[in-house]
Amino acid sequence: xxxxxxxxxxxxxxxxxxxxCNACERARCEPKYRxxxxxxxxxxxxxxLLIDANRSDLCExxxxxxxxxxxxxxxxxxHVQSLFQLxxxxxAPIPVYQPNDDKGCDDLFKHPGILAxxxxxxxxxxxxxxxxxxxxxxxxxxxxxxxxxxxxFNYSNATLAYLTDTCELPKATWQALHKASPQxxxxxxxxxxxxxxxxxxxxxQVLAMAKAMPKSHWLLTHIGHDxxxxxxxxxxxxxxxxTIARDEMTLTLA
Amino acid sequence: xxxxxxxxxxxxxxxxxxxxCNACERARCEPKYRxxxxxxxxxxxxxxLLIDANRSDLCExxxxxxxxxxxxxxxxxxHVQSLFQLxxxxxAPIPVYQPNDDKGCDDLFKHPGILAxxxxxxxxxxxxxxxxxxxxxxxxxxxxxxxxxxxxFNYSNATLAYLTDTCELPKATWQALHKASPQxxxxxxxxxxxxxxxxxxxxxQVLAMAKAMPKSHWLLTHIGHDxxxxxxxxxxxxxxxxTIARDEMTLTLA
Ligand SMILES: [Mn+2]
Ligand SMILES: [Mn+2]
Ligand SMILES: [Mn+2]
Ligand SMILES: [Mn+2]
Ligand SMILES: [Zn+2]
Ligand SMILES: [Zn+2]
Numbered sequence: 001x002x003x004x005x006x007x008x009x010x011x012x013x014x015x016x017x018x019x020x021c022n023a024c025e026r027a028r029c030e031p032k033y034r035x036x037x038x039x040x041x042x043x044x045x046x047x048x049l050l051i052d053a054n055r056s057d058l059c060e061x062x063x064x065x066x067x068x069x070x071x072x073x074x075x076x077x078x079h080v081q082s083l084f085q086l087x088x089x090x091x092a093p094i095p096v097y098q099p100n101d102d103k104g105c106d107d108l109f110k111h112p113g114i115l116a117x118x119x120x121x122x123x124x125x126x127x128x129x130x131x132x133x134x135x136x137x138x139x140x141x142x143x144x145x146x147x148x149x150x151x152x153f154n155y156s157n158a159t160l161a162y163l164t165d166t167c168e169l170p171k172a173t174w175q176a177l178h179k180a181s182p183q184x185x186x187x188x189x190x191x192x193x194x195x196x197x198x199x200x201x202x203x204x205q206v207l208a209m210a211k212a213m214p215k216s217h218w219l220l221t222h223i224g225h226d227x228x229x230x231x232x233x234x235x236x237x238x239x240x241x242x243t244i245a246r247d248e249m250t251l252t253l254a
Numbered sequence: 255x256x257x258x259x260x261x262x263x264x265x266x267x268x269x270x271x272x273x274x275c276n277a278c279e280r281a282r283c284e285p286k287y288r289x290x291x292x293x294x295x296x297x298x299x300x301x302x303l304l305i306d307a308n309r310s311d312l313c314e315x316x317x318x319x320x321x322x323x324x325x326x327x328x329x330x331x332x333h334v335q336s337l338f339q340l341x342x343x344x345x346a347p348i349p350v351y352q353p354n355d356d357k358g359c360d361d362l363f364k365h366p367g368i369l370a371x372x373x374x375x376x377x378x379x380x381x382x383x384x385x386x387x388x389x390x391x392x393x394x395x396x397x398x399x400x401x402x403x404x405x406x407f408n409y410s411n412a413t414l415a416y417l418t419d420t421c422e423l424p425k426a427t428w429q430a431l432h433k434a435s436p437q438x439x440x441x442x443x444x445x446x447x448x449x450x451x452x453x454x455x456x457x458x459q460v461l462a463m464a465k466a467m468p469k470s471h472w473l474l475t476h477i478g479h480d481x482x483x484x485x486x487x488x489x490x491x492x493x494x495x496x497t498i499a500r501d502e503m504t505l506t507l508a
Contacts, residue, residue, distance in 0.1 A: 011339075012339070016344050017340065018345035037339075056311075081338065084331045084332070086271065088265055088266045089271035089272050089273070090272035090274075106360045107331075
């Protein structure tokens with residue numbers, strides 16, 4: 001099971017158009033510091049699953065009919081924008097797993113094209129792709145302004161959680177996470193310490209969570225330019241079980 | 255006054271993901287035949303105006319604070335998708351002129367960010383950017399599934415109309431067009447002859463319009479892969495006042 005972070009930025013991405021902060025200037029000069037909108041790819045047993053769909057180069061990056069399924073976290077535009085062109089393509093229907101959100105985004109439900117929207121995932125209940133029964137997937141509720149799914153993946157002995165967008169975690173999700181004790185947890189860490197927001201974590205909140213679950217390795221994603229600028233200025237020494245994610249970073253789990 | 259076609263494709267663009275038709279295969283092999291989503295740029299007296307905003311590379315293509323205004327034709331996603339990231343940028347507010355559509359697209363009106371939405375244009379009534387009084391702009395009604403503006407531009411002795419998305423033209427627009435007798439008319443020509451659609455023109459419809467206004471040069475845009483495939487197969491000899499547009503084509507008007 002291999003996770004690739006296709007994007008690790010928040011809704012603005014990095015560099016932010018017109019921003020002259022240190023983080024944005026660095027991202028302009030050194031492409032490795034750029035952050036695309038937040039999404040990921042999971043490769044398991046010859047299957048490719050997307051977690052959210054927002055890369056502008058999706059159709060160049062993935063050969064036609066190579067995407068087995070799309071798992072959506074939620075219907076904010078920065079997570080689903082690629083669906084609008086993908087729906088009119090000439091590939092076989094792509095199953096789209098989704099949170100329980102009647103509205104979806106704009107007219108996606110009215111004109112789904114080749115997107116095969118699945119019944120909303122029931123929180124905490126394991127499911128799988130029919131063609132990939134060995135990958136067990138569990139949707140976990142998150143705290144966000146729209147209905148929002150985190151996902152827990154189990155394959156063989158490997159366990160991985162992907163948790164964006166969220167501000168801290170609902171109690172049931174926290175309990176499920178403790179029980180699963182995932183090797184890796186990718187988590188929304190949008191803001192620098194001191195920035196309080198009801199929809200996203202700041203670094204202080206994530207550090208507290210990581211301290212409470214020290215056996216998991218925490219991968220910080222959905223990062224805003226302000227947090228990058230903070231990290232450049234303060235270079236805090238982070239615990240060993242924390243990594244600041246970068247675009248195209250890959251994790252291979254046994 | 256210079257018009258640059260930033261994209262000349264329909265909602266699918268070309269190549270269509272997974273399509274193996276002759277037009278899509280050609281576009282894959284020869285990038286000059288690719289068609290991005292339909293939009294344009296008008297450069298006048300040191301100002302840059304965008305007509306629709308859908309290029310995925312908008313923030314790389316245009317230096318920060320170099321866009322004087324955005325004129326929207328309508329709120330279909332394939333015409334406005336770039337606004338969702340642009341709104342959260344760190345540039346000065348950008349005036350956005352728009353059709354009379356209360357809904358807009360998704361949550362753009364709720365969270366406009368730096369987008370300065372202007373009162374809806376009144377059809378047939380001339381307006382201008384305060385900083386560019388010599389460019390006279392007139393919104394013209396189009397026939398589409400959403401409220402949709404064409405735009406007529408007058409600058410010095412140059413006249414240009416931009417008319418997407420539309421199926422033929424409302425009578426008042428046709429009359430305004432006759433009266434203005436623009437040097438160039440960029441028009442929606444999505445489909446091959448025989449494809450009938452209430453929202454877009456086919457080639458037969460556009461040929462009839464161009465015949466009725468022979469003094470104008472008609473630039474066919476918003477082109478679907480099926481029309482390109484038709485043109486490859488039939489290579490019809492088109493009247494002298496018709497050009498099939500290509501991405502990045504520029505017209506400089508006296
Ligand atoms: Mn987000
Ligand atoms: Mn969100
Ligand atoms: Mn269109
Ligand atoms: Mn349209
Ligand atoms: Zn910045
Ligand atoms: Zn095709």
